[in-house]
Amino acid sequence: MSEPVRLDPRLEARAAALDGEDPLASYRSAFVDAPGVRAYLDGNSLGRPLLASRAALTDLVDHAWGTRLIRAWDEQWMESPTELGDTVGRVTLGAAAGQTVVADSTTVLLYKLTHAALDLRPGRTEVVLDRDNFPTDRFVLEGIAATRGLTLRWISPEHDGGVSAEQVAAVTGEQTALVLLSAIAYKSGELADVPAITRIAHRAGAVVLWDLCHAVGAVELSLDADQVDLAVGCTYKYLNGGPGAPAFGYVAARHHDALSQPIQGWMGAADPFAMDDAYAPASGIRRLVSGTPPVLAMVPMRAMLDLLDTVGMPAVRAKSRALTAFTVEVADELLASYDVRVATPRDPERRGSHVMLEHPDFRRVTAALWERGVIPDFRPPRGIRIGLSPLSTSFAEVAVGLTAIADELG
Incomplete structure (x- = not known):
């Protein structure tokens, strides 16, 4: 490993003071420590594993799988x-x-729920989405639109922002079947106005499908209160489910009776073990399931959900706001002189839990940072995302990470 990161003593003291005052600081010890990593700033891509997840996986092998064998399906796994x-x-x-199910990947659930949404609005021909959304969302919608003969209505958000309610209002109308947006923009980190946008889409008679991948576990969500129709999200970021962890899908109860999905598998049937000749969907959210549940992959996220349940999402969100505020503050102090641009809203209420920094040399810088044990991620063409997982990221890590960026640019 290359030379250590040497902090300015005043910055080091400020970060230490914030860590000392942090009511959630003790929870960092619940996560597996990565030797040689000085600052892990990519929890918005892959969360750290919990020590409890290791124990839970071992317990599954030794007991439910190891001793109960096939009987465990009837006893718990189904x-x-x-x-x-x-x-x-x-x-x-x-x-x-009764409205959320864990299954499949984000891509597969997006495919299922998009078809389900379109079937809820037969005869309508337009879908609203934005050009800065994650590629999976755009690619899935482009493919479905091509096969179903739909028109895509594109929104182009501000470079350092997200989709606004006004932009949605401008492109929705009597032909809008579906609005697909992310609650937090994966590049800029802007937090969408979920209730306002949902109301606008509903006034046009459309269904809304929210991608929660960068929101779940980092910010407070109120899907029922906000009258959200459908949502999907991954579990390997702020829910710390690990690589390949399954996604989740949410369908508001009011849509269950009309819900149809295009991948009719035996596990979503009314009676899977009847082995019937024809498919009859299960009642409720169960009908969104297709194949065999990924039991092993579900284990790690349970430990994080237990931790989040103990802490409470309001406290998690407060820590997220504090971490992003400190990141912006230090970036202004250390990096502005190198023409680094903060490409994230400066209002903490409009931010999720990551901060995007931009500079034309950041591809090279990111590779150098990884060699030094500082791990953010690079997003083309010129962005470094500082991902801040509230229960595992310290203020000291932020100080180390941004100082290392300054070192590499200096």
Whole structure:
């Protein structure tokens, strides 16, 4: 490993003071420590594993799988998608039981829920989405639009912002079937006005599908209260489910009876073990399931959900705001002289839990940072995202990370 990162003593003292005052600081010890990593600033891409996840995986092998064998399906695993989905909904989504299921990947659930949304609005021909959304969202919608003969209505958000309610109002109308947006922009980190945009889409008679990948576990959500129709999100970022962890899908109860999805698998059937000749969907959210639940991959996120349940999302959100505010403050102090631009809203109420910094040399800088044990991520063409996972990221890590960026630019 290359030379250590040497902090300005005043910055080091400020970060230490903030860590000392942090009511959530003790929870950092719940996560596996990565030797040689001086600052992990990519929890918005892959969260650190918890020590409890290691123990839970071992316990599954030794007991439910190892001793109960096939009997464990009847005893617990068959209900895992909806049981764990209810936990995700209660702890992080503001969703009552029976509306959330854990299954598949984000891409597959986006595909399913997009088709479901379009079937809820037959005869309508337009879908609203934005050009800065994550590629998966755009690619899935482009493919479905091509096969179903739909028109895509594109929104182009501000470079350092997200989609506004006014922009949605300008492109929705009587032909709008679906509005697909992200609650937090994956580049800029801007937090969308979920309730306002949802109301505008509903006034046009459209269904709204929210991508919560960069929001769940980092900010407070109120899907039921905001009258959200559909939502999808991953669990390997702020829910710390690990690489390949399954996604979750949310469908408001008012849509369950009309819900159809295009991948009709046996696990979503009314009676999977009847082995019927024809498919009959299960009642409620269960019909969104297709294949065998990924039982092993569900285990790690349970530990993080337990932790979030203990701490509470209001406290997590408060820490997120504090971390992003400190990041912007230090970036202004250390990096502005190198023409680094903060490409994230400066109002903490409009930010999620990451901050985008931009500079034309950041591809090279990111590679150098990784060699020094400072781990952010690079987003083309010129962005470094400082990902701040509230329960595992310290203020000291932010100070180390931004100082290392300054070193590499200096």
